[in-house]
Amino acid sequence: MSxxxxxxxxxxxxxxxxxxxxxxxxxxxxxMVPGSEDPEFRKISPLGxxxxxxxxxxxxxxxxxxxxxxxxxxxxxxxxxxxxxxxxALWFEEYGDSAEFELFIAGIFFPQxxxxxxxxxxxxAGAIQASVDRLPEVFDYLETQINGxxxxxxxxxxxxxxxxxxxxxxxxxxxxPDTARWPKLASYVTGxxxxxxxxxxxxxxxxxxxxMKGQ
Numbered sequence: 001m002s003x004x005x006x007x008x009x010x011x012x013x014x015x016x017x018x019x020x021x022x023x024x025x026x027x028x029x030x031x032m033v034p035g036s037e038d039p040e041f042r043k044i045s046p047l048g049x050x051x052x053x054x055x056x057x058x059x060x061x062x063x064x065x066x067x068x069x070x071x072x073x074x075x076x077x078x079x080x081x082x083x084x085x086x087x088x089a090l091w092f093e094e095y096g097d098s099a100e101f102e103l104f105i106a107g108i109f110f111p112q113x114x115x116x117x118x119x120x121x122x123x124x125a126g127a128i129q130a131s132v133d134r135l136p137e138v139f140d141y142l143e144t145q146i147n148g149x150x151x152x153x154x155x156x157x158x159x160x161x162x163x164x165x166x167x168x169x170x171x172x173x174x175x176x177p178d179t180a181r182w183p184k185l186a187s188y189v190t191g192x193x194x195x196x197x198x199x200x201x202x203x204x205x206x207x208x209x210x211x212m213k214g215q
Contacts, residue, residue: 005030005041006050008208009114009172011096011105011165012063013051014201018161019067021197023077064093067158078158089152092145093162099138100166107131109169117212132175139182146184149191156195164192168202172209 004020004027006013020027032041035048044052045061052059053066055073060066071079080086108131115121142163145151151159167189170176179186192198 002027002056003030003054004028005032005044005052005054007031007033008201008205009169010034010050011101011169012049014165014168014205015063015161016051016053016066017201018165018195018197019070019078019158021200022156022161022195023070023074025070025074064097067161078156078161080152080155080157082153085152085157089157089159092151092159096162096164096166100163103131103134103138104166104170104173107134108175109173112173113209135175139177139185142188143182143185146188149188151188156192160192164189164198168193168198168205172205 002020002025004013004016008014008017008029008031017027017029032038032050032052034050036042037048041052042048044054044059047061049061051063051066052061053069055069060069067078071077080089108128111121112123112128116123148154150156151163167176177186177189193202
């Protein structure tokens, strides 16, 4: 059985878990914080980034690389094969990894939710609000890109996993797209998050958050 290594609240770990759930691929989870100096983890992830992934004698890190590996090993299922659709799917996945991560996680979720619990820091309300004020940049863009149930074509793809995963963290911080201002985006995110794969991940994450807050 393969092993997914990382912190479940990470959008990158969630990406791979959702992928595995969607494809019905069995796995076990091993908690690991990003930047850990654990020597065995560093063999898998020399940069200290999560997730790490072990599949038999093979080990690799980085969510995008892991999913590309699984798509090739088990056959394409969540990655489009048509050139234009493939390019769009990979672009949206990168958008989630970069633009959304910068605002949703680094700018809001981590300093507002995680750092006060784990490090005892006092949230910098001004800095967090500055990131919140920039959310319309992302929301406006995504609103123009949504023309149906999925981002690319008429099927669930890596694009949907990559874009929606950071929205989970944003919701944990108490923010989500306003249904009046961004109706397509709000409906799209809700629909993707209702998938069993995301629901399974979020149930486990809710328990983790509750435990963290109770410490």
